[in-house]
Amino acid sequence: MKTIIEPFKIKSVEPIRFTTKEEREKILKEAGYNPFLIHADDVLIDLLTDSGTSAMSARQWAGIMDGDEAYAGSKSFYRFESMVKRITGMKYIIPTHQGRAAEKILFSIVGGKGKYFPNNTHFDTTRANIEFTEAEAMDFVVEVGKHPEERADFKGNMDIDALVNFINETGPDNIPLVMITVTNNSGGGQPVSMQNIREVRQVCDKYGLPLFLDACRFAENAYFIKMREPEFKDKSIEEICHEMFSYADGATMSAKKDALVNIGGFLSLNNEELAMKCRNLLIVTEGFPTYGGLAGRDLEAVAQGLEEVMDEHYLHYRIRSTEYLGEKVLSEGVPIIEPPGGHAIYIDAKRFLPDVPADQYPGQAIVCELYNVGGIRAVEIGSVMFGKYDKVTGKLIPPPMELVRLAIPRRVYTQSHIDYVAEVVIEVFENRDKLKGYKIAYEAPMLRHFTAKFEPVGEIA
Numbered sequence: 188m189k190t191i192i193e194p195f196k197i198k199s200v201e202p203i204r205f206t207t208k209e210e211r212e213k214i215l216k217e218a219g220y221n222p223f224l225i226h227a228d229d230v231l232i233d234l235l236t237d238s239g240t241s242a243m244s245a246r247q248w249a250g251i252m253d254g255d256e257a258y259a260g261s262k263s264f265y266r267f268e269s270m271v272k273r274i275t276g277m278k279y280i281i282p283t284h285q286g287r288a289a290e291k292i293l294f295s296i297v298g299g300k301g302k303y304f305p306n307n308t309h310f311d312t313t314r315a316n317i318e319f320t321e322a323e324a325m326d327f328v329v330e331v332g333k334h335p336e337e338r339a340d341f342k343g344n345m346d347i348d349a350l351v352n353f354i355n356e357t358g359p360d361n362i363p364l365v366m367i368t369v370t371n372n373s374g375g376g377q378p379v380s381m382q383n384i385r386e387v388r389q390v391c392d393k394y395g396l397p398l399f400l401d402a403c404r405f406a407e408n409a410y411f412i413k414m415r416e417p418e419f420k421d422k423s424i425e426e427i428c429h430e431m432f433s434y435a436d437g438a439t440m441s442a443k444k445d446a447l448v449n450i451g452g453f454l455s456l457n458n459e460e461l462a463m464k465c466r467n468l469l470i471v472t473e474g475f476p477t478y479g480g481l482a483g484r485d486l487e488a489v490a491q492g493l494e495e496v497m498d499e500h501y502l503h504y505r506i507r508s509t510e511y512l513g514e515k516v517l518s519e520g521v522p523i524i525e526p527p528g529g530h531a532i533y534i535d536a537k538r539f540l541p542d543v544p545a546d547q548y549p550g551q552a553i554v555c556e557l558y559n560v561g562g563i564r565a566v567e568i569g570s571v572m573f574g575k576y577d578k579v580t581g582k583l584i585p586p587p588m589e590l591v592r593l594a595i596p597r598r599v600y601t602q603s604h605i606d607y608v609a610e611v612v613i614e615v616f617e618n619r620d621k622l623k624g625y626k627i628a629y630e631a632p633m634l635r636h637f638t639a640k641f642e643p644v645g646e647i648a
């Protein structure tokens with residue numbers, strides 16, 4: 188086997204800024220030890236998110252010039268619509284400015300008090316949009332998906348028995364729809380098998396429930412299906428996508444992921460009445476149905492990106508480069524969620540820093556050290572992001588996992604960048620005995636991880 192190479196050459200470059208360790212320590216301290224508050228310019232390799240950080244192709248940039256900015260009926264909309272229809276096979280395609288806007292519109296209509304929405308694992312914006320309507324978001328990922336160190340091919344699958352039990356207990360009348368997130372972002376970017384999607388469809392048919400896909404990483408999921416489900420080894424990615432979407436009645440999509448653009452999203456539906464309601468709400472909050480909060484040029488770039496993302500050479504490189512980083516750090520003993528998922532490597536901070544307790548934020552300690560040592564920006568997904576306080580004792584209630592996510596932007600970094608990231612992670616791991624925990628010096632009442640300020644434990648403020 189020869190080296191898997193980036194399936195593109197570079198036409199336009201963006202310099203990255205080098206800083207010294209002394210400069211970074213000062214920058215991090217001034218940012219209250221919260222990488223969200225660091226200027227992106229002070230980051231060497233930015234692995235904060237894979238959302239909206241893709242490099243666009245020459246053809247996408249050409250589409251930007253070619254975008255039709257007509258208020259109504261723009262030709263860019265029709266190109267976008269026909270591309271989304273080609274992939275999803277769905278009848279009604281509604282553009283939105285990003286994924287959460289599609290969620291907001293959908294759940295404003297089907298949500299509400301006393302309603303329940305099962306999913307393998309809800310992404311945080313999906314959960315927030317459901318809970319905002321006073322409905323409840325339920326997670327039913329398979330048991331193996333909750334164990335970082337256990338390997339399985341489809342750790343994003345829905346637990347079918349748990350789903351059926353829940354429907355029986357709750358009554359199908361209180362469940363407006365069932366959702367599956369492909370790949371399962373919050374569960375480590377783990378894929379969902381076609382077999383599992385079929386089984387969820389059967390359950391939905393039995394109880395008369397619609398099935399929706401949170402399709403943000405549909406192409407990455409399709410690639411995993413091709414690689415890991417023997418039935419699909421000779422099918423094209425587009426054929427696999429068709430089949431995945433064929434089991435769904437609707438889908439929400441953030442184009443900032445698998446449409447390879449910096450902004451955009453959509454809602455696709457088969458039900459005419461629901462589509463009418465969604466469009467009416469879209470006009471109030473997003474815009475006219477042929478642009479939905481986007482410029483015509485953005486719609487062009489999405490249409491082109493959706494075509495490019497299904498290219499097998501691209502997906503091969505994409506999934507392999509994530510796996511490559513995972514294998515490199517694993518070979519030196521760094522604990523991660525196994526096997527590597529599609530869009531990110533998740534370091535298991537509990538096993539990385541077993542002596543730093545949850546209320547001293549082990550994930551945050553690793554995130555800070557990755558920046559100090561190598562100028563790499565990652566994100567804590569643990570007690571900082573999801574920790575709650577006990578109302579009586581005021582003590583931290585930690586979430587089940589303490590993770591650090593290294594998300595890989597699409598088509599942005601080369602293999603030597605990834606080699607460098609692995610070296611930094613390994614260096615931090617080798618010196619882990621020196622790492623100290625952090626305490627929170629300031630926090631906002633909601634979504635505190637964005638703005639919180641920290642102090643190293645033991646330092647006099």
Ligand SMILES: *Cc1c(COP(=O)(O)O)cnc(C)c1O
Pocket residue numbers: 238285286287288310312313368372401403440441442443444451452
């Ligand atoms: C990013 C994401 C969303 C929300 O999309 P935005 O474009 O960020 O609003 C929803 N679901 C999943 C699985 C995501 O990864």
